[in-house]
Amino acid sequence: MGVIRDLSVQGLQMMLVLALAPLLTGWVRRLKARLLRRRGPPLLQPYRDLWRLMRKEVVLAHNASWLFRVAPYLIFAATWVAAALIPTFATGLLFSWSADLIAITALLGSARFFLALAGMDVGTSFGGIGSSREVMIASLAEPAMIMIVFSLALLAHSTQLSTVAGFMLSSNVGLRVTLAMALVALLMVAVAENGRIPIDNPATHLELTMVHEAMVLEYSGRHLAVLELASFLKLLLYISLIACVFVPWGLAPVGSGLAAAGIGLVAYLGKLVVAGAMLAIFETSMAKMRVFRAPQYLGAALMLGLLGALLLFVSRGGLR
Amino acid sequence: MPPAGTTTVLACVAALIALGVGSAPFGRRQATSPVVYGASAIFCLVAGAAALGALLARAAPDQAILPLGLPWTGARFRLDPLSAAFLIVIDLGGALASLYAVGYGAHEREPQRILPFFPVFLGAMNLVVLAADAFSFLVAWEVMSVTSWALVLAHHQDAENRRAAHLYLVMASFGAFCLLLGFGLLAGPGGGYAFDTMRAHPPGALIAGLVLVLAVLGAGSKAGLVPLHAWLPLAHPAAPSHVSALMSGVMTKVAIYAFVRIAFDLLGPPQDWWSVLVLVLGAATAVMGVLYALMQTDMKRLLAYSTVENVGIIFIGLGLALAFKAQGLVVPAALAATAALFHAFNHSLFKSLLFMGAGAVLGATGQRDLERLGGLIGRMPQTALVFLTGSVAISALPPLNGFASEWLIFQGVLVSPQLAVTALKFLVPAAGAMLALAAALTAAAMVRCFGTAFLGRPRSPQAAAARETDPWSLGAMFALAALCLVVGVLPGFVIDALAPAAALIVGGHMPDQVSQPWLSIVPIAESRSSYNGLLVLVFIAASAGLAALAIHRYASGKVRRAPAWDCGFPDPSPLTQYSAGSFAQPIRRVFGPAAFAAREIVEMPPPGDMRPARFIAVVRDRIWETLYAPIDLVIGRIADRLNRLQFLTIRLYLGLVFLALVGLLLVLAIWV
Numbered sequence: 001m002g003v004i005r006d007l008s009v010q011g012l013q014m015m016l017v018l019a020l021a022p023l024l025t026g027w028v029r030r031l032k033a034r035l036l037r038r039r040g041p042p043l044l045q046p047y048r049d050l051w052r053l054m055r056k057e058v059v060l061a062h063n064a065s066w067l068f069r070v071a072p073y074l075i076f077a078a079t080w081v082a083a084a085l086i087p088t089f090a091t092g093l094l095f096s097w098s099a100d101l102i103a104i105t106a107l108l109g110s111a112r113f114f115l116a117l118a119g120m121d122v123g124t125s126f127g128g129i130g131s132s133r134e135v136m137i138a139s140l141a142e143p144a145m146i147m148i149v150f151s152l153a154l155l156a157h158s159t160q161l162s163t164v165a166g167f168m169l170s171s172n173v174g175l176r177v178t179l180a181m182a183l184v185a186l187l188m189v190a191v192a193e194n195g196r197i198p199i200d201n202p203a204t205h206l207e208l209t210m211v212h213e214a215m216v217l218e219y220s221g222r223h224l225a226v227l228e229l230a231s232f233l234k235l236l237l238y239i240s241l242i243a244c245v246f247v248p249w250g251l252a253p254v255g256s257g258l259a260a261a262g263i264g265l266v267a268y269l270g271k272l273v274v275a276g277a278m279l280a281i282f283e284t285s286m287a288k289m290r291v292f293r294a295p296q297y298l299g300a301a302l303m304l305g306l307l308g309a310l311l312l313f314v315s316r317g318g319l320r
Numbered sequence: 321m322p323p324a325g326t327t328t329v330l331a332c333v334a335a336l337i338a339l340g341v342g343s344a345p346f347g348r349r350q351a352t353s354p355v356v357y358g359a360s361a362i363f364c365l366v367a368g369a370a371a372l373g374a375l376l377a378r379a380a381p382d383q384a385i386l387p388l389g390l391p392w393t394g395a396r397f398r399l400d401p402l403s404a405a406f407l408i409v410i411d412l413g414g415a416l417a418s419l420y421a422v423g424y425g426a427h428e429r430e431p432q433r434i435l436p437f438f439p440v441f442l443g444a445m446n447l448v449v450l451a452a453d454a455f456s457f458l459v460a461w462e463v464m465s466v467t468s469w470a471l472v473l474a475h476h477q478d479a480e481n482r483r484a485a486h487l488y489l490v491m492a493s494f495g496a497f498c499l500l501l502g503f504g505l506l507a508g509p510g511g512g513y514a515f516d517t518m519r520a521h522p523p524g525a526l527i528a529g530l531v532l533v534l535a536v537l538g539a540g541s542k543a544g545l546v547p548l549h550a551w552l553p554l555a556h557p558a559a560p561s562h563v564s565a566l567m568s569g570v571m572t573k574v575a576i577y578a579f580v581r582i583a584f585d586l587l588g589p590p591q592d593w594w595s596v597l598v599l600v601l602g603a604a605t606a607v608m609g610v611l612y613a614l615m616q617t618d619m620k621r622l623l624a625y626s627t628v629e630n631v632g633i634i635f636i637g638l639g640l641a642l643a644f645k646a647q648g649l650v651v652p653a654a655l656a657a658t659a660a661l662f663h664a665f666n667h668s669l670f671k672s673l674l675f676m677g678a679g680a681v682l683g684a685t686g687q688r689d690l691e692r693l694g695g696l697i698g699r700m701p702q703t704a705l706v707f708l709t710g711s712v713a714i715s716a717l718p719p720l721n722g723f724a725s726e727w728l729i730f731q732g733v734l735v736s737p738q739l740a741v742t743a744l745k746f747l748v749p750a751a752g753a754m755l756a757l758a759a760a761l762t763a764a765a766m767v768r769c770f771g772t773a774f775l776g777r778p779r780s781p782q783a784a785a786a787r788e789t790d791p792w793s794l795g796a797m798f799a800l801a802a803l804c805l806v807v808g809v810l811p812g813f814v815i816d817a818l819a820p821a822a823a824l825i826v827g828g829h830m831p832d833q834v835s836q837p838w839l840s841i842v843p844i845a846e847s848r849s850s851y852n853g854l855l856v857l858v859f860i861a862a863s864a865g866l867a868a869l870a871i872h873r874y875a876s877g878k879v880r881r882a883p884a885w886d887c888g889f890p891d892p893s894p895l896t897q898y899s900a901g902s903f904a905q906p907i908r909r910v911f912g913p914a915a916f917a918a919r920e921i922v923e924m925p926p927p928g929d930m931r932p933a934r935f936i937a938v939v940r941d942r943i944w945e946t947l948y949a950p951i952d953l954v955i956g957r958i959a960d961r962l963n964r965l966q967f968l969t970i971r972l973y974l975g976l977v978f979l980a981l982v983g984l985l986l987v988l989a990i991w992v
Contacts, residue, residue: 098856117770
């Protein structure tokens with residue numbers, strides 16, 4: 001029975017992230033519009049968009065290859081698996097040990113690898129520009145992310161997210177400089193990885209500054225729907241990750257009952273609402289950077305992560 | 321009674337050498353080529369199977385002494401777990417490269433320049449790993465160098481290939497010289513050239529340090545450690561592609577074997593500063609290698625630089641293992657050593673695969689230049705598929721094998737706060753950051769390589785008219801791609817197989833992996849970290865399948881083919897698509913100024929002037945300029961000065977000889 005329950009919790013988690021992701025994006029978009037004194041689309045607009053895209057025919061470029069058609073599913077699958085491995089409302093999920101934080105980072109790397117390839121497949125100038133900028137941003141964002149993982153793993157003595165969350169819930173955390181640095185760095189990386197302002201503008205089209213939108217420019221119909229859903233999921237993933245590591249309150253511990261899970265779910269929804277609101281406020285109060293400012297921004301994140309890890313190496317030597 | 325592995329491998333080596341020598345008179349006939357390659361593949365498979373059997377059976381080391389070589393010692397050969405692990409790398413790579421060459425070699429215009437050397441090269445590499453005394457080791461090492469030099473020079477009409485071969489010869493001599501000195505110091509005044517004797521009498525701290533430096537120089541120059549890598553990106557592309565695959569995927573591993581054998585096995589207990597040296601060199605190599613790779617437009621040179629990077633990653637693992645071993649931390653040392661060996665094995669798989677893929681592209685289009693390729697995924701779909709698999713594997717993306725070994729190295733970094741050495745406390749996290757940077761940049765380099773060669777529109781008529789390569793080559797590449805997947809999904813089996821080798825060099829091994837539930841890998845304890853490639857693969861496959869199923873059930877299935885949209889700007893010319901150069905431009909702007917003193921010059925003619933505007937990107941090789949060019953210059957000057965010595969009288973020559981003799985005797989008299 002235990003296994004079946006665990007399996008269903010794991011399945012529930014997968015479906016939950018999938019169902020919530022468009023809503024989160026809708027919430028951010030709506031709030032951004034309100035902050036700009038526009039009325040804004042309804043909260044459920046992303047679902048409608050996805051449905052509309054799915055019903056449309058696919059227009060493929062003449063020389064689009066099989067990779068172009070397979071990539072959306074691979075990107076979506078890698079992102080979904082990564083999102084499903086992050087504890088949202090309960091820790092100790094059945095398969096949480098199958099991939100740790102480094103593997104989750106690498107799964108997102110796989111998704112990006114195929115996205116960048118898909119951008120180059122048709123052989124247009126916009127796709128190439130998007131891909132080359134994406135890998136430039138990733139080449140700094142990924143090491144920054146790994147350094148954040150190092151800091152957390154050195155503190156919690158584990159790269160398993162459930163263990164890290166458990167450690168952060170326990171009383172012996174205290175306030176640490178490293179944690180503050182890791183949080184700032186993680187926020188910076190999350191903004192960059194999701195293609196949000198100030199690195200990229202998710203609302204732009206036909207502009208030379210775009211990155212993510214340029215790579216998916218040639219996509220249409222159901223393929224575009226899958227890619228959009230994957231990018232919604234990615235935003236949810238990063239918010240869940242920050243919530244799970246830095247504000248783990250409310251997470252249902254291993255083997256707890258339904259009530260704890262319910263509390264966890266409500267807490268999780270609350271965290272999403274707050275994080276979405278913070279993102280909207282941040283984005284409306286910022287202007288987009290030039291593309292070649294992005295390396296400085298991400299270099300700062302990398303340095304923060306590295307300094308955080310170094311502090312731990314130097315200060316906690318010989319402990320374990 | 322267990323099979324005598326040493327004898328089997330030695331017999332295969334003898335057969336390979338005989339094959340090479342015997343094929344020399346028939347090299348010009350086209351029919352010889354498949355026979356030689358087929359026989360090489362079979363001998364390699366037999367030798368590899370013997371090594372695998374010995375490793376899996378955890379057979380006791382097995383020694384053979386042949387009455388060869390120096391008259392009073394004989395040649396010793398020994399199959400222990402460390403040799404066995406590297407023999408598997410060599411023979412698996414050798415067998416598949418031979419299989420590939422059965423098809424690829426048919427295009428060769430001058431087979432007589434390759435066929436006699438190829439099997440001897442394979443045999444020599446086997447022999448290096450099997451050798452158990454310094455003399456046979458060095459002889460085998462030199463045979464390996466000379467045969468590979470001959471293979472680099474196979475297409476000698478090309479001036480660039482001649483330059484590559486010349487540089488290779490110089491660097492190989494330098495490396496062999498360092499190893500010779502190192503073994504001389506290890507043997508000591510007693511002259512115990514057998515590895516057993518050296519192991520029994522480890523040298524003092526000063527001599528040991530000196531030998532380590534010599535081993536780093538000697539093995540590092542063969543493996544391509546920065547700044548000794550200069551020959552590698554020239555020589556690997558110059559050789560025929562199946563030889564490139566061997567040199568890059570396999571011969572660099574032989575060099576790593578030499579380093580591991582000397583540093584971990586023969587030198588006695590390590591000192592702390594050794595790991596500092598190895599870690600610094602490894603981290604610098606990893607990042608510089610991949611940055612160079614990102615700047616290349618020659619496909620095979622790009623892959624060669626990526627080998628430099630991977631050698632750096634392996635050396636990071638070895639440096640960590642040395643650090644832990646020096647501190648007596650056996651379990652972390654085993655973790656780091658296993659990770660390094662595992663990555664070496666993985667690199668031999670995917671780098672051979674990628675070089676073979678580049679060879680297939682070269683055979684189909686006659687082009688290695690990325691700027692003249694493109695769109696091959698439509699013309700060569702199977703090559704594209706395996707090349708993509710190799711690209712994903714080398715970019716360390718789950719669930720393929722590159723990720724599994726890099727993940728292990730990261731785990732090694734994460735246990736290193738236990739190290740009580742101040743320098744390492746700063747160095748190890750920095751090395752971890754360099755490793756992460758290298759991994760991310762590799763992904764960028766491989767996106768660029770695969771994207772410009774296989775995706776987009778053809779940039780040249782040859783690329784547009786490419787044809788899929790032959791079934792033999794495809795078979796070898798598919799076998800390697802399948803191995804990349806299997807090893808990535810079930811890394812536990814490889815880790816367990818490597819346990820005796822790790823035990824030999826650091827005195828301990830990782831916990832048993834295959835008995836873990838669900839076949840996950842757990843380096844230390846499950847609460848710390850675990851990874852399950854199989855489940856990740858199943859998860860990804862299931863989610864992708866589920867998504868595809870749902871989409872095809874509920875979404876519109878209509879597909880219309882149309883011209884590319886490109887923001888509504890129709891454009892018939894493939895020249896407007898992103899090229900390899902333009903793809904690298906953002907990264908060149910970020911890392912170039914520091915790494916390559918890169919500059920961009922825009923020449924804008926004044927209004928009214930009819931000259932075209934020019935954009936010039938200058939990338940300089942700082943290592944060549946600061947290290948090799950001055951040496952080259954000094955040697956040139958000295959040679960010019962000494963040129964006069966050529967025209968002396970016989971009396972002066974005799975006088976010089978006499979003076980030298982007196983000088984040496986004086987030195988001896990003062991010393992002793």
